[in-house]
Amino acid sequence: MKIYKKIKDGENKKTFLFGMPFSSKEKTVSGYINRRFFGLWKAKKKNYTIRYYLFGLYVWKKRPNTEEVLNELKSYKKNLMTSEEALASNFITLFLKDSNQFNLFYIQNNVFLVIFSNKLFQYDCDFVYNFLHNCLFYSTSFHFKILPPDCALYKEHVDMFKSGNALLYKYIWRYGLVYRTIISNDYEGSDLYLETAYLGLDNYHTDNGRKYLNTPRRKIVKGTTVQNYLNGKTDEEQKKILKAFFDWMFSTYQHSEDKDKLDGKMVDCNLSNFLINGENFIPIDIEFELESGLSKDFCLWYALGRKEVNSPHYKYFMDLYNLKEPTPSNPFWNENKNLEKAAVLNKDLRDKYFTEKYLIPEYD
Numbered sequence: 001m002k003i004y005k006k007i008k009d010g011e012n013k014k015t016f017l018f019g020m021p022f023s024s025k026e027k028t029v030s031g032y033i034n035r036r037f038f039g040l041w042k043a044k045k046k047n048y049t050i051r052y053y054l055f056g057l058y059v060w061k062k063r064p065n066t067e068e069v070l071n072e073l074k075s076y077k078k079n080l081m082t083s084e085e086a087l088a089s090n091f092i093t094l095f096l097k098d099s100n101q102f103n104l105f106y107i108q109n110n111v112f113l114v115i116f117s118n119k120l121f122q123y124d125c126d127f128v129y130n131f132l133h134n135c136l137f138y139s140t141s142f143h144f145k146i147l148p149p150d151c152a153l154y155k156e157h158v159d160m161f162k163s164g165n166a167l168l169y170k171y172i173w174r175y176g177l178v179y180r181t182i183i184s185n186d187y188e189g190s191d192l193y194l195e196t197a198y199l200g201l202d203n204y205h206t207d208n209g210r211k212y213l214n215t216p217r218r219k220i221v222k223g224t225t226v227q228n229y230l231n232g233k234t235d236e237e238q239k240k241i242l243k244a245f246f247d248w249m250f251s252t253y254q255h256s257e258d259k260d261k262l263d264g265k266m267v268d269c270n271l272s273n274f275l276i277n278g279e280n281f282i283p284i285d286i287e288f289e290l291e292s293g294l295s296k297d298f299c300l301w302y303a304l305g306r307k308e309v310n311s312p313h314y315k316y317f318m319d320l321y322n323l324k325e326p327t328p329s330n331p332f333w334n335e336n337k338n339l340e341k342a343a344v345l346n347k348d349l350r351d352k353y354f355t356e357k358y359l360i361p362e363y364d
Helices: 066-096 118-122 125-136 152-162 226-230 235-252 264-268 296-305 314-320 337-345 347-354
Strands: 003-007 012-020 025-027 033-035 038-044 050-054 057-062 105-109 112-116 143-146 166-173 178-185 192-199 210-212 215-219 274-277 280-283 288-290
Touching: 105 125, 112 125, 112 347, 118 166, 152 166, 152 347, 166 347, 178 347, 226 235, 226 274, 235 280, 235 296, 235 314, 264 288, 296 314, 337 347
Parallel strands: none
Antiparallel strands: 003 012, 012 038, 025 033, 038 050, 050 057, 105 112, 105 143, 112 166, 166 178, 178 192, 192 215, 210 288, 274 280
16 A cells, blocks of 8 residues: 655655554645654655655665656646646637726736736747746646736736836745735836835744845846856866856855855855856845855855755865865755744735735725
């Protein structure tokens, strides 16, 4: 008999093989559920690696073969295409419906909301496509409809779309806070701008130096992420690019009081959060920080060494910068009791943006 438990939309699946079919479970702040089976069980990670455990003790690891990975990707791609096709099939119908009326459109599930007008597609369609695709990449279920003109969410946003220069609002539930992104254009219509803010911050008090940051309105700069730029490059070319990147980061974001640390804003220093624009590197996703700063060895491990990345250049750069092996845990994602408290206090915000409550015309 096998007992399956999927955790966080299939990112981690545990299979009980034999022993006592008894378990304990605990829901954590990140949404995961810990289960401990008294017997032999295996855990399949989202990178397809399989680990076997006996009475909760790790005993063996099996790396996936190419065929297994391809089958998993084909299955995921099929689900993703189903979602994209459903979205695309509604576009023409919704955009042409009631063409004399000023429509706002929304895409929503229980942790995600995007509101936009058809003006959005008059500006840089490649950027818009990539932005929406990245938003929906991990979503297998969502609603795509016209926002009812007499509902509270329409009334809250419509003036910024009509008389302002807003093109899109995005809301994401961040385990206790609502993270809002606004895409807008300048009045000449030639450039796009981005600004972000955490809603509900009044109910969050900094926990162990973990602060959430708002981003003032800034021009969106085009470029390629460092991660994507490395694709197709030789090993030596990759080393040269990474050397320039880490030299820039270690000098630009050097901690003011500790030579072994970086500014705490670099806590999410994965290579997809930085653009290459000519010879310049540009951070594009600074949403939080650690007030105490971030060790350089952790930064390099997080960018190259963790198992999700597993870069062959990790050891080379650890030696190059004379860094030690860090404790492989992200200090920002440790238990955050104050964020749990904020989640309770911000329940109305979560209901407002991620349920149908404020889509009902009668509710205001």
